[in-house]
Amino acid sequence: MAYTRPIAVILLAGIVVTAHFSLGKQAENNGTFSIADVFTYTTRTLPNTSISIRLPETGIAAIDNYLAFMVSFFWATLDPRNVRAHLQGHPLLGTLSSIWLLMLIETHRGGRGAGFVAATYFLEVMGELLGIGLFTGIWCIVHLLSTSNPYTTKSTSHGKTSLTALGYSILLGHIIPTLGMIHFQPHGQGLQSQQLWTILRLFHPVFVFGSYILLKTIIPAERSDSPGPRKFYIFSILLSAFFHVSSLGVLLSQYWTPHWLKDEITQALNIWDFFVPYPYWLDAVPRQVPFELGVATFLQWDNLCSATAIVVWAASLYLESGKGDGKPGTFVQAVGVGVLAGPGAAAAFLMLERDGSLERDAFVQGKKRQ
Numbered sequence: 084m085a086y087t088r089p090i091a092v093i094l095l096a097g098i099v100v101t102a103h104f105s106l107g108k109q110a111e112n113n114g115t116f117s118i119a120d121v122f123t124y125t126t127r128t129l130p131n132t133s134i135s136i137r138l139p140e141t142g143i144a145a146i147d148n149y150l151a152f153m154v155s156f157f158w159a160t161l162d163p164r165n166v167r168a169h170l171q172g173h174p175l176l177g178t179l180s181s182i183w184l185l186m187l188i189e190t191h192r193g194g195r196g197a198g199f200v201a202a203t204y205f206l207e208v209m210g211e212l213l214g215i216g217l218f219t220g221i222w223c224i225v226h227l228l229s230t231s232n233p234y235t236t237k238s239t240s241h242g243k244t245s246l247t248a249l250g251y252s253i254l255l256g257h258i259i260p261t262l263g264m265i266h267f268q269p270h271g272q273g274l275q276s277q278q279l280w281t282i283l284r285l286f287h288p289v290f291v292f293g294s295y296i297l298l299k300t301i302i303p304a305e306r307s308d309s310p311g312p313r314k315f316y317i318f319s320i321l322l323s324a325f326f327h328v329s330s331l332g333v334l335l336s337q338y339w340t341p342h343w344l345k346d347e348i349t350q351a352l353n354i355w356d357f358f359v360p361y362p363y364w365l366d367a368v369p370r371q372v373p374f375e376l377g378v379a380t381f382l383q384w385d386n387l388c389s390a391t392a393i394v395v396w397a398a399s400l401y402l403e404s405g406k407g408d409g410k411p412g413t414f415v416q417a418v419g420v421g422v423l424a425g426p427g428a429a430a431a432f433l434m435l436e437r438d439g440s441l442e443r444d445a446f447v448q449g450k451k452r453q
Contacts, residue, residue: 088227091399095227095392099220102388106214109363110381116152116374118213124152130159130374134270138278150282153212157281158269159378166351168379170333174425175386176261177326179215181427182393183207183257184319185434187291188312189226191245199229207288214381216388223396246312248299256291260284312438319431320424327425330357360387390426397430397437404440 111117116124122145127136136151159165160172189195190203202225210218263280271277283290334357337349344352361380362368372380398417402410413436421429 087399087403091395092224092227094395095220095224098388098392098395099217099224102214102217102220102384102392105360105363105384105388106216106381109361109384110377116377121149121152124148124155126155127151129162129269130155131162131164132158132269136278137276138282153285154278154281155374156378157264159375160382161264161269161277161281162375165375165379166348167356168375168382170330170352170357171379171382171386173326173330173333175215175382175389177323177425178386178390178393178427180257180261180326181319181323181425181431182215182219182389184253184315184322185393185397185427185431186222187249187253188315188434189230191249191295195230199225202229204288204292208286210389211285211287214385216385216392219389220392223392227396227399245295245299246315248295248302250315251298251302252291252294255294256289257287260287260290313435316431316435316438320420320428320435323427323431324424327428328423357383360384393430394421394426394433397433401433401437401440404437 107118125148128134129136136154138147138150138154141147141150160168163169186203186207190200203222206218206222206225210216210222260280260283263274264277264284267275267277267280269277273279334352334354337344337352341349361383363380398414401413413433417429417432417436420432
């Protein structure tokens with residue numbers, strides 16, 4: 084399918100434009116915040132608390148204000164009292180982590196240039212700082228334009244050392260900072276400070292890259308237990324599924340166990356509001372909303388745009404991987420995976436099938452040459 088990538092790039096460009104308006108403009112429209120505001124953010128207490136924001140100072144006002152804003156932003160979703168914002172962050176975290184694994188696998192395939200590797204880590208940092216929904220689509224476009232269709236198993240192979248090192252790097256650079264942000268308390272001190280881990284997690288791509296550079300020099304190449312790309316895809320599916328299923332469980336608890344929930348919690352667990360994008364462009368929508376609702380809306384659109392982008396990207400790569408026999412059935416299965424385990428899992432499933440299709444085609448071609 085010669086036109087698969089061009090069509091995918093056009094669709095992704097539309098998603099990027101949508102993300103720009105949905106992430107940036109809706110925040111300005113509903114009066115929550117604008118890009119300029121985050122650099123002049125002078126509040127130094129967490130929203131709806133008396134807890135002071137305590138972060139190392141850089142001495143640069145714009146940076147210190149921005150970091151204080153980011154701590155406040157993430158606290159709005161970490162605070163369990165903000166039911167919708169708290170719950171809206173769960174599937175986004177699963178989607179983000181699942182996508183990051185897929186990006187890393189593609190980045191560290193054989194033959195990728197240093198420029199593409201640098202672009203991957205840079206765009207992920209920018210996504211953390213300005214919106215993963217915007218920069219996931221940009222990365223997908225960069226990938227499709229800078230790589231070619233892998234028709235052989237050689238182009239889907241990975242070195243054992245690089246994959247083993249990459250696995251441990253994800254643990255050290257991504258998973259540990261994420262757990263630190265979730266586990267510790269906002270009033271904690273030193274390494275037990277949730278505020279500190281929140282900021283550190285923003286730069287998890289830097290830690291992943293640094294860990295990878297170090298570990299790939301010390302992990303022996305002859306290790307036989309090195310994980311293959313298939314295991315990365317499976318772990319990506321599980322990451323997405325964990326957060327997706329837990330979110331669905333909470334949403335459905337109002338029907339399964341209604342007497343366990345307070346009335347105000349039940350009112351906040353609205354499945355329609357959770358899944359249907361907040362229509363910030365309508366005149367009937369309030370222009371001034373609570374900060375927590377603004378954060379929840381941002382996270383909702385962030386998740387929608389990033390998830391749509393990665394699924395379009397994965398679908399385009401799967402479509403170009405050999406003949407079309409059985410592909411409609413695979414897409415039906417991918418939809419099922421997406422419903423049960425989340426869009427990140429659907430994308431990982433398509434990539435898993437893509438690699439399997441390439442390997443089968445290469446095997447058939449090899450037998451024909453014999």
